[in-house]
Amino acid sequence: GESVGLHLPTLSVQEGDNSIINCAYSNSASDYFIWYKQESGKGPQFIIDIRSNMDKRQGQRVTVLLNKTVKHLSLQIAATQPGDSAVYFCAETNFGNEKLTFGTGTRLTIIP
Amino acid sequence: SAVISQKPSRDICQRGTSLTIQCQVDSQVTMMFWYRQQPGQSLTLIATANQGSEATYESGFVIDKFPISRPNLTFSTLTVSNMSPEDSSIYLCSVAATMSNEQFFGPGTRLTVL
Numbered sequence: 001g002e003s004v005g006l007h008l009p010t011l012s013v014q015e016g017d018n019s020i021i022n023c024a025y026s027n028s029a030s031d032y033f034i035w036y037k038q039e040s041g042k043g044p045q046f047i048i049d050i051r052s053n054m055d056k057r058q059g060q061r062v063t064v065l066l067n068k069t070v071k072h073l074s075l076q077i078a079a080t081q082p083g084d085s086a087v088y089f090c091a092e093t094n095f096g097n098e099k100l101t102f103g104t105g106t107r108l109t110i111i112p
Numbered sequence: 113s114a115v116i117s118q119k120p121s122r123d124i125c126q127r128g129t130s131l132t133i134q135c136q137v138d139s140q141v142t143m144m145f146w147y148r149q150q151p152g153q154s155l156t157l158i159a160t161a162n163q164g165s166e167a168t169y170e171s172g173f174v175i176d177k178f179p180i181s182r183p184n185l186t187f188s189t190l191t192v193s194n195m196s197p198e199d200s201s202i203y204l205c206s207v208a209a210t211m212s213n214e215q216f217f218g219p220g221t222r223l224t225v226l
């Protein structure tokens with residue numbers, strides 16, 4: 001079946017720097033994408049989402065970029081903090097369909 | 113948002129036994145989902161559980177191995193039957209928000225099968 005994948009399994013960033021986590025998806029029919037953050041021992045937590053009619057969406061310290069031409073999704077975290085250390089997953093679906101397909105995940109470590 | 117709790121939070125079980133995991137939500141929801149997260153890996157959807165109907169299983173998952181109950185709009189159980197070490201995973205339930213596409217996840221149940 002089609003899958004969602006990530007370019008980098010691990011990423012270390014100095015505290016205060018910006019981080020970028022990438023995701024490649026292969027299902028061109030997907031029109032809704034979500035980033036989740038999973039801290040150790042916890043379930044995934046919703047960070048930000050984007051629909052396919054947009055190419056950029058901003059939240060608090062986070063920005064999601066969507067490039068439909070190359071089927072690429074990225075999560076930018078500005079001014080990283082120790083609390084940002086976690087595994088980040090992208091997920092894809094069709095808006096209105098609650099079934100999510102998750103990517104493989106990237107472990108982000110913030111270096112103090 | 114929805115607050116989700118799971119019981120047990122973790123367990124160590126013997127091969128061949130079964131474990132039932134409970135998922136409780138603090139509000140009524142139509143759809144609940146069960147995921148498996150194998151060590152160091154991503155989440156894979158096991159099944160979708162709607163109240164009052166049979167659960168819908170994803171490819172590779174069968175009812176005999178993962179029976180699911182959904183007796184009301186705030187509760188569901190997942191049973192991992194006749195366990196083997198390959199069933200060692202984190203099992204998570206999630207619910208879909210009623211007014212958006214956002215999904216909320218429980219804390220997970222960490223299962224180790226010896």
